Amino acid sequence: MQVDLKDWLMRSFTEPRAVARELMALNLPNETRFQAMVLVVVMSAILGTLAQMVFTVITKLDLGELTSPLMVVGLQASLLLYGAFAMSFVGQRAGGSGSYSDALLLLTWIEFVLMIGQVIQVVLMVFxxxxxxxxxxxxxGLMFYLLVQFTMELHGFxxxxxxxxxxxxxxxxxALIAGIVLVSTGLVQMPAAPMPS
Structure with a gap:
């Protein structure tokens, strides 16, 4: 199958399920899927840091120290890996048949589409x-729309x-589970209850 990123990008808005179907039909090796995820996450992190810098310069607002791109890469990669698990596992429990590797591929594509949106956002931000x-x-809104459409195609819903x-x-x-884990491990501290006067 011929790969046309521009065509897939445009049709992600009008024919998301067809795009998802064509992506899965590529039957890419798992190593290639993981490499694509890493590449997209790194590019997205760099772009996010650039957007934060541009916003700070334009608005003159002090947003504090810039978030480390490496930290952003780690966080986004973790979210994509977990998201693929949740997308495949929950869907399978509901009667779907989608695989983890296909879920990761589709989420990576969603991240790529959002990254292109970030580019537009940075350009608009200047003016x-x-x-x-x-x-x-x-x-x-676009992320939610694509997530629903891709999940339907992944599992046949x-x-x-x-x-x-x-x-x-x-x-x-x-989010609830993540909050419980973060609090229980001490990574996030719960605010202390005010003492009665």
Whole structure:
């Protein structure tokens, strides 16, 4: 199958399920899928750091020390690896048949699409700083839309509403578990309750 990134990128907005189907049909080796994930995550981290620098210069706001790109890479890679697990595991429990490797490939593509959105965001930020917030909201909406569509294609589901609810519940459940783990391991401290006067 001929790979046309521009065509896939454009059709991710209009035919996301077809794009997901074509991506999975490539049957890429697991090593290649992992390398693609690392490449996209590194590029996204660099772009995110650049966006933070541009926003600071334009708005004159002191956002504190820049987040280390290496830390961003580690965090995003961990989220993609876990997200692929959740996407495949929860879907399989609901009767789907998608694999972990395909889930990782689809999430990597979503990250790539969002990265292109970040490029547009940085460009717009130079001329219209207020657009940064609007663009961020649009990217979140795009991520949710693609996640629902790709999950449907991955597992062969046909009800977008049920998948959307499943995505939201999985996200909330994952956030709750992550919070419990972070607090229990001492990585995050709970605020102390105020003493009665």
């Amino acid at each position: 219209f700083p207020i657009s940064a917030t609007i663009m961020s909201l649009l990217l979140v 046909t009800n977008p509403l049920a998948v959307a609810v499943g995505v939201i519940l999985t996200f909330l459940g994952s």
